[in-house]
Amino acid sequence: MESVRARNRFQSFARERQGNLVKWYVDAHDYFYAVSELLESATKSILIQDWWLTPELYLRRPPGLNERWRLDRILKRKAEAGIKICVIVYKEVSLNMTLNSAHTKHSLEDLHPSIACMRHPDHFDGDETVLLWVRHKRACIGGLDLCFGRWDTPSHSLADCHISDFTETVWPGQDYNNARVQDFQDVEKWASNQQSRLEVPRMPWHDTHMMLEGPAVLDICQHFVERWNFIYQIKYSKKRTADERYHLLAFPHPLANDQQPHDPQHHNYEPVTHHPHFSSWAQAGRRLGHSRSSSRDYRASGTKENYSGQMNVQVVRSAADWSNGTTTEHSVLNAYIQLIEQAEKFIYIFITTCGSKGHIRNQVGQALANRIIKAARANERFKVVVAIPAIPGFAGNLDSETDSGGTLAIMDWTYKSICRGPNSIFSHVQNAGIDPRPYISFYNLRNFDRINNDPATLADIERRTGISYYQTQAALARIYLGDEASDKELEKNKEVTFKLAQEGESVKKGERDMKARGGETISVKLPESVREAREILRAWSDAAPGYDREVADSIVTQSHPGGLENLPWLGDEESERAAFVTEELYIHTKLMIVDDKKVIMGSANINDRSLVGDRDSEIALVVEDQETISSQMDGQYWPAARFAATLRRRLYREHLGLLQPQSINVPQEDETGTEEDRIVTDPMGEELENLWTRTARVNTASFSKVFRCVPTAGVLNWDDYKRYVPSGPDAPKVCHVAPSAGSLSDVKRELNRIKGHLVEMPLDFLEQDEMYKESASVNPATMLIYT
Incomplete structure (x- = not known):
């Protein structure tokens, strides 16, 4: 396969293929x-x-x-x-x-x-x-x-608490989760939840995906077949009692030699014919849904003649002997580096984690630094915008001595990759005598919401019905399980457990504990039938006429032209103030858009684990749409690729709050060509740059004032951290409004200033102190887990 990769761009196992149709999805x-x-x-x-x-x-x-x-x-x-x-x-x-x-x-x-x-x-x-x-x-x-x-939707609700109509619940059971508070627990008992949706906001999830049709599908299938057969051969083929459901698979390509020319210049050439197992798997493997000999099968598999798509697509991956039974391939890394080197004006990149301890092997940061230096020396405008999670998605307070080691280690290596130490992007650019800040900027995402939980209203309904709120949640779980639930599933969920809401303002007096696992829980027996469960919910709903009809279950799913001040609420000001919550919008997207022309998207993080090839198995697509649309770049006409430009604009509109709230049962409308789309057309234009930086700055200040979020700028060491983060008897519940935020009116006035989800990444956070110390969970023996 080395000879095949040597002929292909990025040294990939797969060649570039024309005539594909690709659709992007955001969230x-x-x-x-x-x-x-x-x-x-x-x-x-x-x-x-x-x-x-x-x-x-x-x-x-x-x-x-x-x-x-x-x-x-x-x-x-x-x-x-x-x-x-x-x-x-x-x-x-x-x-x-x-x-x-x-x-x-x-x-x-x-x-x-x-x-x-x-x-x-x-x-x-x-x-x-x-x-x-x-x-x-x-x-x-x-x-x-x-x-x-x-x-998730582009609105990224943090709340899903319903007081009267439980059929509107969006995230059932453990699907309602905040990984920063606690990881999933006993997922086979999925109807239970160790996090209280009465007070703990969910952690919203921002991600992208693609669906494609066309010739490149063959290469994706090849990757799967290699992996499936490799696992089969090492785990299943030699078992004495073979399960017939496990078997070798054949590649989905035609089998006859005369249909598979070995000449790379032939229009029907397929690199897979050089695969060492091509013939043996063709004979012994099962061809799922394919004929064994028809040439029509190949044409139906996705040649250019059978598709109207105008997109060139190449599959790239990280793969090795341990994962796919192949020699090490790191074409994902090669693609990132080459696309960065070839960038003309602009790069928009999402990163989940980046950097490594010690010697950096993946070189993406170095490629970005080199491209910035090249632009500066040529006196050219060049811009890189990076979106990255504020905090890795692991549970625990940052200042916890027992739970924060892995989280802080990842944050430390990320900061060292960006702006601290000799191997950082900033250091490489500064060593060339150039200020990196005009060329590259970093951002996080965050949101707020209001949980529809007025304790007095809830207590009144419970008193009138004789039914507890947690009994309604058990009834709802029984409906989700359905009449056709297996005996095994019913047995695992025969008793559902819920985290009890906390009393008072703090988890424990004088103590901040982000983790939910230490609190009290309640176990409720599952109703015997769906019919019984529906009767419980009907009794609750009948006893609550008028309740919850005008109060929004999530305030971010609706437009509020009059601002937050006029939103209905059933309780008093104190209970409403306590209902406002925040959480980071977790960025899981692995995506780079170059010049509004080229896109690479897949599963690979920008770290050694994902990119060096011999560790995690990853796959991605490089998409170049041949259909162009009229656009602008740096104030000049720019023939952008439709796929890349519309994706980048859609992401910008979401981050800046230029999208209308999306109903949970209605697909997002195409807003290409609208006024909001025009605003985000030119990523290097003065109008958009000013809007982008101003929105991030205002959002950051408002979130900080209301919630005292971390990480934050100006907190340079752990002493600053202790002074900034509320603690002691007056500490609020985690993710809730800080005592210093003022009255309910003050809180609403400040939150009204927030547009979208964009916030600045605080590059000076804890820069004067060591962010983590080696421990049982973070030490040289465990470094590979995080890097």
Whole structure:
């Protein structure tokens, strides 16, 4: 395969392919809906490769109105219709993660013999590949796992508390989660929740994904087949009692030699014919949904002549012997570096984690620094905009001596990659005598909301009905389980557990404890039937006429022309002030847009784990749309690629608050060509640059004033941190309004200034102190987990 990669751009196993159709998705609302349609349309086979897959995931919301669109129920229907389903999920290190891939495997395989689920690896490193492939027609690539905690809209609600109409609940059970407070717990008991939605905001999730049709689907399928067969050969082929659901797969390419020319210049040339196992897998492997000899099969698989797409697509990956049974490939890294080097004007890049301890191997930061230096020396305008999570998505206060080690280690290495130390981007640029700040800037995302929980109102309904709020949540769980729930699922969820809301303003007097696990919980027996559960909810609703009808369950899902001051609330000012919450908008997107012309998107982080090839298995697509639209760059006419430009503009509109709130059951409308779209057309234009920087600055100041968020600028050491973050008897609940924010009117007035989600990344945070100390969880032996 080395000879094949040597001929291909980025040294990828896959060549550039023309004639593809690619659609981007921002946030999971529209993508999950599209996946539900894609799975429902499958007629022969479904292949899924995921880091985490939740069988109980609802692909359409609200779940109470979309029971048939739960992932396991869709897969069961398709398996019963004769469709073969192959799934690969990451086998976690059980001491460190709560994915419970064993639950995923057994839940899926118990549905039908036509469903096979493999777990891998059985050692240290893992993979984050997110891949969905339906027959040979369409495939999906990106960062969105089919799992809890991912479904979201561009509004990114933090609240999902409903006092009267529980059918409007959006995130059922553990799908309502804040990883900064606590990770998922016992996910096989998915109907329970160790986080109280009465007071803990969920952590919103920002991500992107792609669905494509065309010739490049063949290469995505090849990647899956290599991985599937590699796992099969090391885990299943030599078992004495072979399970018939496990078997080798053949590549989805035609088999006859005369149909597979070996000449790279031939129009029907396929590099896969050079694969060392091509012939043997063709003979022994099962071809899912394909004919064994027809040349029509190849043409239907996605040649340019059969598709009207105008997009050139190349599949790139990180792969090695341990993951795919191939020699080490790091074409994702090569693609990032080359695209950065070739950038003409502008780069917009999302990063989940970056940097490494000690010697940097992935070189993306170096490539960015070199490109900035080149622009400065040529006296050219050049701009890089980076969006990165404020805090890694792990639980615990930053100042916790027991829980924050891994979080702070990642933050420390990220800051050292950006602006601290000799190997940082800033240092490389400054060593060339250039100020990096006019050329590159860094941002986080954050949101606020109001939880619809007035304790007095809730207590009154409970008194009038004799039903506790937690009994209604158990009834709701029983409805989600449905009449067709298996005995195993009912047994695991026969008793559902919920975190009790805290009394007073602090977790414990004089103590701030971000983790929810230390608080009290309540266990409620599941109603015997769906009918009994509906009667409980009906009794509650009948006793609450007028309650909750005009009060928004989430204030970010609606427009408020009159501002926050006039929003209805059932309780007094004190309870409403206590209902406002904030949380970072977690950036899981792995995406770079170059010059509004080229896009690379996939599963790879900008760190050694994802990019060096011999560690995590990753996959991405490089997309270059040949259809151009009239645009601008730096005040000049610019022929932008439709795919790249519309994606970048859509992201900008969301971050700046230029999108209308999206209903949970309506797809996002195309706003290309609107006034809001015009505003974000030129990413280097003065109008947009001023709007961008002003919005980030104002948002940052308002969030800081109301909530005392961290990280924040000006907190240079741990002493500053202790003075800045409220503590002691007056400490608020985590994510709630700080005592210093003033009255309810003061809070609303300040929050009215916030537009969108964009905030500045505080590059000086804790710069005077060591951010972390080596411990049992963070030390030379565990560094590979984080880098």
